[in-house]
Amino acid sequence: MDYIWQYRNWTHFEWDDKALIKQLAQARLAQGKLITRFGSLGIGLMEEAQGGLLEDEVLKTAEIEGLKLDPDSVRSSVANRLGLPTAGLPFHGASP
16 A cells, blocks of 8 residues: 555554654754755755645645646646746756
């Protein structure tokens, strides 16, 4: 199964804090490295990268809900809401 909601009783799941702490620490370190790299991109590229990440998040969330959104429409909407001058155009380097 790909999604947690596909498991029976998924709303009553339990986890082991000790088992997750190391993985969460690694994820937080990776996040810090990513933020540092974004800072070195410059404001224009950073905004485009943020737009690409938001676009991916919208598309994946819709997929979880069983919806198939048009990537170009999502890309345009995200760019528009972020106030990017590229609203309506594909982000450079963003994955479809």
